[in-house]
Amino acid sequence: MNTDKKIRDFFMSSRPEYDDNDAFMREFERQSAMLPQPASMNTPEDMEKAERLQTLRRVSSMIRRTYHIDAVVTSAAAIAVCLLCFTLVLSATIIFPLF
Amino acid sequence: MTREQFIGLVAEEQESLRRFLCVLCDGDRVAADDLAQEALLKAYMSYTGFEGRSRFSTWLFRIAYNCFCDWKKSRRLPVGKMPDDRISDDASDKAFAHQKLYLAINSLSDRERTAVLLFYMEDKSVKDIEAITGMSSAAVRTLLFRARRHLKDFLGKDSV
Numbered sequence: 001m002n003t004d005k006k007i008r009d010f011f012m013s014s015r016p017e018y019d020d021n022d023a024f025m026r027e028f029e030r031q032s033a034m035l036p037q038p039a040s041m042n043t044p045e046d047m048e049k050a051e052r053l054q055t056l057r058r059v060s061s062m063i064r065r066t067y068h069i070d071a072v073v074t075s076a077a078a079i080a081v082c083l084l085c086f087t088l089v090l091s092a093t094i095i096f097p098l099f
Numbered sequence: 100m101t102r103e104q105f106i107g108l109v110a111e112e113q114e115s116l117r118r119f120l121c122v123l124c125d126g127d128r129v130a131a132d133d134l135a136q137e138a139l140l141k142a143y144m145s146y147t148g149f150e151g152r153s154r155f156s157t158w159l160f161r162i163a164y165n166c167f168c169d170w171k172k173s174r175r176l177p178v179g180k181m182p183d184d185r186i187s188d189d190a191s192d193k194a195f196a197h198q199k200l201y202l203a204i205n206s207l208s209d210r211e212r213t214a215v216l217l218f219y220m221e222d223k224s225v226k227d228i229e230a231i232t233g234m235s236s237a238a239v240r241t242l243l244f245r246a247r248r249h250l251k252d253f254l255g256k257d258s259v
Contacts, residue, residue: 014200
């Protein structure tokens with residue numbers, strides 16, 4: 001008999017058999033469910049959710065930027081007014097008495 | 100690919116994977132199943148790393164083989180040693196039933212054993228074995244040639 005075939009038949013007839021495949025798979029499913037789902041396994045619904053979240057993030061950062069600009073302009077105006085008032089008070093207390 | 104599809108593919112391959120690891124682990128089914136679970140969970144988490152250049156089963160076997168190598172290093176069992184718990188496990192008639200298999204591969208080196216199990220028991224091609232073990236095609240063929248010689252002698256004596 002061809003050696004290769006004899007060896008292959010030997011391994012096929014002597015190899016261990018399994019009858020607890022269902023239990024093994026249940027354990028794998030249990031353990032894998034505890035892990036975070038990999039992004040590569042996202043369903044189309046998951047991808048839609050991710051897109052909506054991204055849109056929300058974009059809009060909120062636009063609003064934050066707008067308010068930020070307003071805040072900077074308002075602060076600059078406030079500082080300018082303070083400086084003007086300070087100058088007026090200074091001139092009233094120091095310069096006017098000279099006259 | 101969805102999680103359900105991945106689990107479906109795993110269900111098709113898991114028996115073969117567990118069997119391979121069981122024989123590599125000298126019949127220690129508990130250790131083999133732990134290694135199989137570890138390998139499958141790693142595969143699950145790193146599915147994006149599977150670029151589809153090899154078959155799914157080849158990719159799984161590669162991860163499992165790497166897990167086995169790491170486990171072996173941590174155990175540092177001498178090559179060819181048969182753990183006593185496998186032989187003396189009264190509860191496991193299954194281990195006794197496969198004693199002939201373990202005797203046949205007992206004196207093979209780890210690499211010869213791996214090549215032989217993948218080629219003859221799991222029906223993998225030389226190219227698959229290359230992808231799984233990282234060995235060159237020439238190395239795989241040499242290992243199979245040496246192992247074949249030993250197995251031929253063993254089976255010849257056994258049939259006398």
